[in-house]
Amino acid sequence: xxxxxxxxxxxxxxxxxxxxxxxxxxxxxxxxxxxxxxxxxxxxxxxxxxxxxxxxxxxxxxxxxxxxxxxxxxxxxxxxxxxxxxxxxxxxxxxxxxxxxxxxxxxxxxxxxxxxx
Amino acid sequence: xxxxxxxxxxxxxxxxxxxxxxxxxxxxxxxxxxxxxxxxxxxxxxxxxxxxxxxxxxxxxxxxxxxxxxxxxxxxxxxxxxxxxxxxxxxxxxxxxxxxxxxxxxxxxxxxxxxxxxxxxxxxxxxxxxxxxxxxxxxxxxxxxxxxxxxxxxxxxxxxxxxxxxxxxxxxxxxxxxxxxxxxxxxxxxxxxxxxxxxxxxxxxxxxxxxxxxxxxxxxxxxxxxxxxxxxxxxxxxxxxxxxxxxxxxxxxxxxxxxxxxxxxxxxxxxxxxxxxxxxxxxxxxxxxxxxxxxxxxxxxxxxxxxxxxxxxxxxxxxxxxxxxxxxxxxxxxxxxxxxxxxxxxxxxxxxxxxxxxxxxxxxxxxxxxxxxxxxxxxxxxxxxxxxxxxxxxxxxxxxxxxxxxxxxxx
Numbered sequence: 001x002x003x004x005x006x007x008x009x010x011x012x013x014x015x016x017x018x019x020x021x022x023x024x025x026x027x028x029x030x031x032x033x034x035x036x037x038x039x040x041x042x043x044x045x046x047x048x049x050x051x052x053x054x055x056x057x058x059x060x061x062x063x064x065x066x067x068x069x070x071x072x073x074x075x076x077x078x079x080x081x082x083x084x085x086x087x088x089x090x091x092x093x094x095x096x097x098x099x100x101x102x103x104x105x106x107x108x109x110x111x112x113x114x115x116x117x
Numbered sequence: 118x119x120x121x122x123x124x125x126x127x128x129x130x131x132x133x134x135x136x137x138x139x140x141x142x143x144x145x146x147x148x149x150x151x152x153x154x155x156x157x158x159x160x161x162x163x164x165x166x167x168x169x170x171x172x173x174x175x176x177x178x179x180x181x182x183x184x185x186x187x188x189x190x191x192x193x194x195x196x197x198x199x200x201x202x203x204x205x206x207x208x209x210x211x212x213x214x215x216x217x218x219x220x221x222x223x224x225x226x227x228x229x230x231x232x233x234x235x236x237x238x239x240x241x242x243x244x245x246x247x248x249x250x251x252x253x254x255x256x257x258x259x260x261x262x263x264x265x266x267x268x269x270x271x272x273x274x275x276x277x278x279x280x281x282x283x284x285x286x287x288x289x290x291x292x293x294x295x296x297x298x299x300x301x302x303x304x305x306x307x308x309x310x311x312x313x314x315x316x317x318x319x320x321x322x323x324x325x326x327x328x329x330x331x332x333x334x335x336x337x338x339x340x341x342x343x344x345x346x347x348x349x350x351x352x353x354x355x356x357x358x359x360x361x362x363x364x365x366x367x368x369x370x371x372x373x374x375x376x377x378x379x380x381x382x383x384x385x386x387x388x389x390x391x392x393x394x395x396x397x398x399x400x401x402x403x404x405x406x407x408x409x410x411x412x413x414x415x416x417x418x419x420x421x422x423x424x425x426x427x428x429x430x431x432x433x434x435x436x437x438x439x440x441x442x443x444x445x446x447x448x449x450x451x452x453x454x455x456x457x458x459x460x461x462x463x464x465x466x467x468x469x470x471x472x473x474x475x476x477x478x479x480x481x482x483x484x485x486x487x488x489x490x491x492x493x494x495x496x497x498x499x500x501x502x503x504x505x506x507x508x509x510x511x512x513x514x515x516x517x518x519x520x521x522x523x524x525x526x527x528x
Contacts, residue, residue, distance in 0.1 A: 001278050084280040085230060086288070108277045 002039075002109035003088035005078040005095065011047070011071050013101035028098040032091065033078060040079040047073040072102060079109065122168050123152060127246030128325070130172045132222040133215045134180065135281055141225075141243060141271040143180055151176035173215050219244060220329040221281050223322075227296040228279045235270035236299050237306075242267060244325070245318050255306065255315050293330075297339050297394060300326065304343050316347055327381070334390025337381045341398035344378035345405065347371070359498040362404060375405065396421045411440040428454045432462055444469040460489035464499060 033041045050066040066073060078095070082088040085106070092104045130151065134144035151172045165171040226239040234256075241247045247255075253263035273279065284292040304319030323340035330336050352365040360366075382402055385395045400417050403410055418434035421427075431454055439447035448469050456462035467482035483503045490496045 084278040084282075085228075086280050086284070089230070106277075 001082060001084065001088075002111060003080045003082055003085070004107050004109055005080060005088070005092050006105040006107065007075045007078065007095070007100070008072050008102040008105065009075040009100065010102050011073065025098050025100055029095065032095060037081045037087075037091070038078060039081055041077060043076040044074060075102070122155070122164075122172075124246060126169050126172060127152070128219050128222070128244040129169055129215075129217060130176060131243050132218040133173045134176055135222055135225070135243075136218045137177060138180055139281065140275050141239075142268070142275070143183075144176075145243070147176040147180035147183070148172070150179045154179075170215060217329070218281075219325060220283055223296055223326070224283055224292055225274060225279055225281050227292070227299045228274075229292070229295055230277065230279055231270050231273065232266075233299075233302075235266055236295070237302055238263060238267050239270050240299050240322065241303065241318065244322060247318065293333065293335065296326070297335060301339060301343070301394075304346075316343070316350065319343060320347060332388065334385040334388035335392040335394045337385035337388065338390055338392060338394030338396075338398045341378045341381035341385060342394055342401055344374045344381065345398060345401040348374035348378065354494060357494060358501075359494045367407075370405075378402070391420075393421060393424055396424075409440075411437045415441060428456050429459065429461075432456060432459075432465060436465060439469060439472075444472045448473075458489065460486045463489065464502075467502075 032038060047066045050064075052063045052065060052067045054061045054063065078091075080088045080091045082091070085108075088106050092106050095104060127148065130148045131141075131144050134147055135141055138144050138147070154175055155168075155172060159165075223240060223244055226243055227236045231239070238252050238256075241252050241255075242249065249264050249267060250260055252267075253260045256263065283289075300319050300322045303322065304316050306315050320340070320343050323336070323343055326333075326336040327340050348371040349362075349365060351371070352367070352369040353360060355366075378398070379402060382395070382398045385398065396417050400414055400421070403414050403417070415434055415437035418430055418437055422430045422434055432451060435447040435450035435454075438450060448466070451462070451466055451469070454462065463482045463486035467479050467486060470476075470479035470482060480503070483499060487496060487499050487503070490499060
């Protein structure tokens, strides 16, 4: 089964990180995403680069910033191939051990086709 | 007869079906159909020689039938899809022996990825065989709420693939703690609220755990703890009023349960158990002695406090210390605890203050305890304590009128 690990960071915590802390964490993450049970991952640029479209009054409204404006923001995804939830939680736990300062949400990937043949 | 088979076999049948179908909802439905069929056939044709095997095989076949009828489901249930292609339907084999998979099921139901109330409800439903109505009534929530809670949990187990397995060695201690906590929570729900059927249910679950994990000291400890406490359940209330341990009629204690509890405790200790449930069972056991060995009790509470860092445990140690060193020392210990919202903290303080003759403070503490206590025997006990105390100290009129006994209703 495929699971997505949604990596959340906290802007206050990350702002205080020195260069060497970034190097340490990135090296740890690089090790995890290089493994065969991690088929894919995606890093996002910071929330200040986000643009959000909302449906409003019959049209689309553009706003500057992420959909949910909060100190906690989505930093990226790591896809994990695991036999069950415990397998995915083990990888998340490993990442948590790097003390990235935020939270990791684990969600099973919906692998059903969008349109049935 | 059928009622008995139902109580004894429901958990085993459901567990076996979940192992086969990997879907608790399907498993429960199929089990229900099999039990209904048994109710219809067994009185007429006689009980099969292997009732459990009959129920599991029948339920499996029912499940396969149902999936055939609902073809769309097949795509979702890959495991079954494979087996269905072979067109296998099991013949009724009276000697078929299915492994007991209740342990796998209880670890699934008590998985920490599920909310605690869902863990409790699912365990009672799948292993205890309680109906959703019964569980809703026991936890004082509407049927719809409980039903939604259970359905959501079952779907999460299926969709997020929460494992149906006994956890590997490195996860076992933590996961076992979660299972024991759920069983103990069920027990206490039945105890504090006077709903004895839940306590009995917890003891049944505790017995299964001991049977399934004969090397786990904490499983023995939990069962011993529940039995020793339960043995006193008949004497805890007199005419609906709460009776303190010292005033309980010992002739009404269940000697068999106490003996069994003590035997289980001995086995836990023989397994070198020193976890929180073993210690609590040892404390409960010491409380049965007359006079009580307060030194030993205080020592065990100190040990428990070390493991759990619980303020409630620290409070209980203070109660033992009061018996050894006097109320003053106990009050000093209580002063360091952050338990302002815990009713027993205030009733304990009140009792110690009363013994020291600090009347004004004692009255205030009793009043605070009462505010935090829901209507029922416990509230009436505190009220009578307060009344006795006021009478004895000659302070006359109770300061507690109906208007200030309860916190004002929230708007």
